[in-house]
Amino acid sequence: xxxxxxxxxxxxxxxxxxxxxxxxxxxxxxxxxxxxxxxxxxxxxxxxxxxxxxxxxxxxxxxxxxxxxxxxxxxxxxxxxxxxxxxxxxxxxxxxxxxxxxxxxxxxxxxxxxxxxxxxxxxxxxxxxxxxxxxxxxxxxxxxxxxxxxxxxxxxxxxxxxxxxxxxxxxxxxxxxxxxxxxxxxxxxxxxxxxxxxxxxxxxxxxxxxxxxxxxxxxxxxxxxxxxxxxxxxxxxxxxxxxxxxxxxxxxxxxxxxxxxxxxxxxxxxxxxxxxxxxxxxxxxx
Numbered sequence: 001x002x003x004x005x006x007x008x009x010x011x012x013x014x015x016x017x018x019x020x021x022x023x024x025x026x027x028x029x030x031x032x033x034x035x036x037x038x039x040x041x042x043x044x045x046x047x048x049x050x051x052x053x054x055x056x057x058x059x060x061x062x063x064x065x066x067x068x069x070x071x072x073x074x075x076x077x078x079x080x081x082x083x084x085x086x087x088x089x090x091x092x093x094x095x096x097x098x099x100x101x102x103x104x105x106x107x108x109x110x111x112x113x114x115x116x117x118x119x120x121x122x123x124x125x126x127x128x129x130x131x132x133x134x135x136x137x138x139x140x141x142x143x144x145x146x147x148x149x150x151x152x153x154x155x156x157x158x159x160x161x162x163x164x165x166x167x168x169x170x171x172x173x174x175x176x177x178x179x180x181x182x183x184x185x186x187x188x189x190x191x192x193x194x195x196x197x198x199x200x201x202x203x204x205x206x207x208x209x210x211x212x213x214x215x216x217x218x219x220x221x222x223x224x225x226x227x228x229x230x231x232x233x234x235x236x237x238x239x240x241x242x243x244x245x246x247x248x249x250x251x252x253x254x255x256x257x258x259x260x261x262x263x264x265x266x267x268x269x270x271x272x273x274x275x276x277x278x279x280x281x282x283x284x285x286x
Contacts, residue, residue, distance in 0.1 A: 014078050022070045032069070033062060033273060036082050038234045040065075041265035043083060046155045047090040049144045051227060055266045057093060061086040062273055076169055083156070084170045091148050106145045106192045113138075113196055113206045116214030127209060129229050133221045134208045135199075136228035139257050142189065150185035157182045159258045189257065199256055228260070237262025 020028035040061050045054035065082045072081055122130065143151050156167040157178075168178040193200040198207040215221045233239055239261050 011074060011077075015074050018069060018072055018078065021066075029066070032066070032078070036065060036079060037062060037265045038237075038263070039079055040082060040086050042260075042263055043086050043155065043160075044090060045263060046140070046143055046159060046260075047148070047152060048093070049140050051231065051266065057086075057090060058265055059273060061089050064089060066273075076166065080162075080166050080170060084172070087152055087156075087170050088172075091152065104141075104145050106142070106188060109141060109145050110192060110196045113211070116211075116217070117206060118210040118213050121207065121209035122212040124212075126223065127212070129226060130212045130216075130221060130223065131208045133226040133229040134211045134215050135256075136260055137215075137221060138208070138211070139260070140228070142192065143257065146185055146188065149181060150188070153178060153181040154185040154189065154257070158186065161258075193256060197256060231261070232264045232266070234262045234264040237264070 017028055017031060021032050037058065041054055041058040044057040044061065045051060048054045048057055061082075065085050068085065072078065075081075076084075121127070124130070143155070146154065152171065153167065156162045156170060157164070162170070164175045164179055164182075167182070168175040171178060173181075194204065195201070196204050196206050198204045212221070216223060221227075
């Protein structure tokens with residue numbers, strides 16, 4: 001079967017799955033949730049910056065997606081349509097992250113990175129773990145320094161590598177307007193990373209391994225409870241090591257932001273959604 005035939009078959013399978021879910025078939029509803037939960041969580045994490053906030057947002061987005069499932073008309077893939085629902089929610093979400101609350105920008109962030117930078121690499125037995133935690137946390141913070149419209153454009157295009165057509169559909173704008181927004185975000189991130197990040201530029205002073213001591217002292221990372229480096233990974237997804245190897249191989253500004261591992265959504269609140277679905281009391285709009 002050629003690629004067009006495969007796409008048609010996949011589209012037909014999605015249409016049939018959603019029809020069964022809207023009709024109230026519990027197995028189909030569960031399959032929809034399983035297929036969407038991890039990608040939506042990764043979107044929410046990149047937009048909110050913190051796993052706890054991303055988990056809350058993912059639960060709300062999934063409920064909105066399921067409540068509107070009957071309105072999906074296959075004008076886009078189910079996940080692309082779900083991203084659109086998610087982005088609409090995340091763009092208007094009340095500010096929660098520390099970075100957003102204090103309106104941190106890239107210039108301030110760059111100045112902070114130069115403060116307390118060690119002269120030598122951290123040499124402890126947990127150096128690889130903590131260096132990864134610093135890098136992952138730093139890239140999350142960078143995204144939080146962008147305005148939300150630029151952040152989501154960058155995430156969709158450079159992190160998730162969606163086409164301009166799909167990203168524009170998700171944002172509800174024209175492809176030309178989307179590309180302009182993306183280029184603005186790429187320029188800001190690229191300029192920042194070239195000037196500050198040793199992964200991107202050998203001339204830049206900051207190195208993840210030299211930020212560890214300061215990050216530990218300031219509480220930005222927790223040796224006993226790393227937020228990102230020890231995060232649960234999706235089945236078959238990229239690990240932290242895989243992501244690091246990809247970043248080194250690509251060695252460009254976008255790669256630093258792109259190569260978080262393939263995080264899996266936490267299960268606590270998702271189990272609550274499953275229980276709601278199994279109760280038969282959840283309304284699906286047709």
